[in-house]
Amino acid sequence: MSAEIRIPSIVKIGGGSLAEVAGLLLRLQCRRPLIVTDPFLMSSGLPERLRTQIQDAGLSCEIFHQTQADPTTAIVEEGVRVFVGGGHDSLVSLGGGSPIDTAKAIGLMATNGGKVSDFKTPKTPYIACPIHLAIPTTAGTGSEVTRFTVITDVGTGEKMLVAGDVLLPTAAVVDYELTLTMPPRLTADTGIDSLTHAIEAYVSRKASPFTDALALAAMRTIWRELPISFLEPGNRTARAAMMLAATQAGIAFSNASVALVHGMSRPLGAHFHVPHGLSNAMLLPAVTAFSVEAAVGRYADCARTMGVISADATDEVAVHHLIRSLYQRNADLQVPSPRQFGIDKVQYFDLIPSMTAQAFASGSPQNNPRIPTAEDVEAIYRQAWQ
Structure with a gap:
């Protein structure tokens, strides 16, 4: 290839x-x-x-x-x-x-x-x-x-x-x-945005050995350094590492494409003015849980690289820990759900069909390892509400 x-x-x-x-x-x-x-x-x-x-x-x-x-x-x-x-x-x-x-x-x-x-x-x-x-x-x-x-x-x-x-x-x-002057909320949101870029680039159907190397390097760094940048805004070592990793992840996804998280994130941001990185963070754990069955080995690589499980863990154990760790990292970084963000419930659920159509129109869901149906996307939006 x-x-x-x-x-x-x-x-x-x-x-x-x-x-x-x-x-x-x-x-x-x-x-x-x-x-x-x-x-x-x-x-x-x-x-x-x-x-x-x-x-x-x-x-x-x-x-x-x-x-x-x-x-x-x-x-x-x-x-x-x-x-x-x-x-x-x-x-x-x-x-x-x-x-x-x-x-x-x-x-x-x-x-x-x-x-x-x-x-x-x-x-x-x-x-x-x-x-x-x-x-x-x-x-x-x-x-x-x-x-x-x-x-x-x-x-x-x-x-x-x-x-x-x-x-x-x-x-x-x-x-x-x-x-160095980025506030904690912006640090967290943009950091998880970068993590999403790295993970989606690695599991994308358009991934290549070139993008794999950058994506893995970026996710390893981001997982380690983001909590430090969040808690210690003036930590120059962590800030330098995060900046390099964000650029590596950017090159990776620019050449491998993003996938379902980004496809679903854009309409969520457009309709409810959720910052892009934050809307990615809201969706990343649920979309990962949906997608793993189609690329267990790839997601297991992510888990091992990020250090959420030992290198000798089985793929199945690794992906279980990956999903659990993504939810926990959101909690540690105080990422709100759409409900906690203050979005009106009736408006959110009424717009799910429209957001779903816009997600597919972006083309990004077709790069996902598990290509969703409209019903799948609607179900993930409903799940993410909580």
Whole structure:
């Protein structure tokens, strides 16, 4: 079996690497980058410091800071107007998954035209996007190294997955020091998001030896270091390890694809504004319990690699401990169920058929080791409620 691997042409990793952004833009022959970030980071002063670094290198640079959690088609359209109207030739995304996904979509629409919905899966965009340098500030989404973006349609409420090689950032700067101020809730949610990326990449029907190695390395690190990052936010060793693992998991799932957890997570986030990492965490144990029978050996590998069971345990014992450990880790990290999150029960159950249809429309469930029916997905949503 052959596998085609796609990663950014340059990935800088390490503490303090943010200081190398301007030099990297010069290497990429950018002249007028647009920084894409969010209001929270803007209030911290970080985007302005980055703009000063870029301007001191002789480049013209502006900031678009209107991005929001669960980026929408309206925000993307506004970003395109700023990008085109300002004569920008490149993008620098700074933030979590939302600013990076927004920058990908801005680049896509600036060159391809039309609407974001024109390119939702299974359609694939093909016109190259502008140079994009991605700088994550959370250890979670892996979006800095993936060829995906997820944008919510303001008209339908659907979280649309767009996939294509043209969305892959040209370069990424992965500086763990940017995560030292992450609060515990965000640390937990993005950390489990990364764990989900690693597990789903490993059990995906599109997995390869290349992605397997990265996925296993990432899940080993995340399982060990996430509780430390959660309880000790200033622990630089744990933060550095989590940042590297998030990038490894991002490369793994970008090339092997995610599966049922992500397919079900997107509509849950779209309808009830649950942060993406948190909605993954709500679903991961139940989806794993549903899926194990079709890939017992693969899930057992995950359990042994994560250290939740001894290396000589049987596959059946290993997967039992894996499921139990995922539920326990959610409890340790104070992950709420949809009910505990405050979602209205009647609305949740009324929307289960619609969420199920949107999950299948994403294409991700088809990568799952056990391909579900609509009835299976509806049952998992009901189970996750508690």
